[in-house]
Amino acid sequence: MKELVIGTRKSDLAVAQTKLVANRLQAEFPDYKIILNKISTKGDRILDRSLVDIGGKGLFIKEIEVALLQEEIDLAVHSLKDVPGAVTDQFEIVASPKRANPYDVLISNEGQLLDQLAQGARIGTGSARRKSQLLNYRPDLEVVAIRGNINTRLDKLANQDLDAIVLAAAGLERMGWEDKITQYLDFPPFIPAVGQGALALEVRKDDQQIKRILSAINHQPTYDVITAERGFLACLDGDCKAPLGALAQIRGDKLTIAGMVAKLDGSRLIKDQVTGLRKDVAKLGAKLGEKLLNQGAKEILAEIKEEN
Numbered sequence: 001m002k003e004l005v006i007g008t009r010k011s012d013l014a015v016a017q018t019k020l021v022a023n024r025l026q027a028e029f030p031d032y033k034i035i036l037n038k039i040s041t042k043g044d045r046i047l048d049r050s051l052v053d054i055g056g057k058g059l060f061i062k063e064i065e066v067a068l069l070q071e072e073i074d075l076a077v078h079s080l081k082d083v084p085g086a087v088t089d090q091f092e093i094v095a096s097p098k099r100a101n102p103y104d105v106l107i108s109n110e111g112q113l114l115d116q117l118a119q120g121a122r123i124g125t126g127s128a129r130r131k132s133q134l135l136n137y138r139p140d141l142e143v144v145a146i147r148g149n150i151n152t153r154l155d156k157l158a159n160q161d162l163d164a165i166v167l168a169a170a171g172l173e174r175m176g177w178e179d180k181i182t183q184y185l186d187f188p189p190f191i192p193a194v195g196q197g198a199l200a201l202e203v204r205k206d207d208q209q210i211k212r213i214l215s216a217i218n219h220q221p222t223y224d225v226i227t228a229e230r231g232f233l234a235c236l237d238g239d240c241k242a243p244l245g246a247l248a249q250i251r252g253d254k255l256t257i258a259g260m261v262a263k264l265d266g267s268r269l270i271k272d273q274v275t276g277l278r279k280d281v282a283k284l285g286a287k288l289g290e291k292l293l294n295q296g297a298k299e300i301l302a303e304i305k306e307e308n
């Protein structure tokens, strides 16, 4: 019997989303035996420091890439959001199943919407992008740094004197916890992280057989929008230090990508969008990136680099 070994992080969410991929593959390829290999990553093990301090978001995927290289696994399933702008040379993201809801959501302790939270309310998030957008919208809020997987962050909402937290809709939906959501942050100035809600299927670049297999579960509209968003990320040289986000959407033969770059304290937020032909997807992200750089993002990014 032929085997396909899929590498994943160990968190409940990572395993849940990897099982979605495994089920899709099993349906397409009934004669394969599909095996999950759960791998512990540095980003999962070190929970008491911010991601930026321990080396950025690549820490969620490094050990999994090592397993790919050593041929212990045939493919890796990641949250695309956790994959850095540039993928190491030996690897390639070759496919992406249909994207889930891309937006952030607010979960508040007593069910208040963002506008209803008390003056100075305490909101938990470890994301610079979420913090800057929250403060841009409501400068009175107190943003409290929290980290950990979804379960941990929900526990912190209950136990750490927080009024609300912000999480990705996709993670909650994949865990079956939509009922916890108070409000979708799908209005300005809120723009999600590049690739939020999408999964990345990563393989060894020279493995043609697995590429053919994975093309069966690729969702081309998703692949196109994430290509645009990652073009934007690459143009701004983004890692998770600078608050930036982008969301691309397809309508007919057109693709629109909206993006933002902000100062960490939210006092300045630059936001714009670009529409072009879907077939030019590779250029549209960079075009938006250039536009924002010329509107002041260049200074913001330089300032943030200097502070680190």
Ligand SMILES: NCc1[nH]cc(CCC(=O)O)c1CC(=O)O
Pocket: 079, 080, 081, 082, 150, 166, 167, 168, 170, 171, 195, 196, 197, 198, 199
């Ligand atoms: N930063 C961790 C992470 N990576 C992916 C998701 C959610 C699922 C997704 O965006 O696909 C989350 C949790 C969150 O941000 O709330």
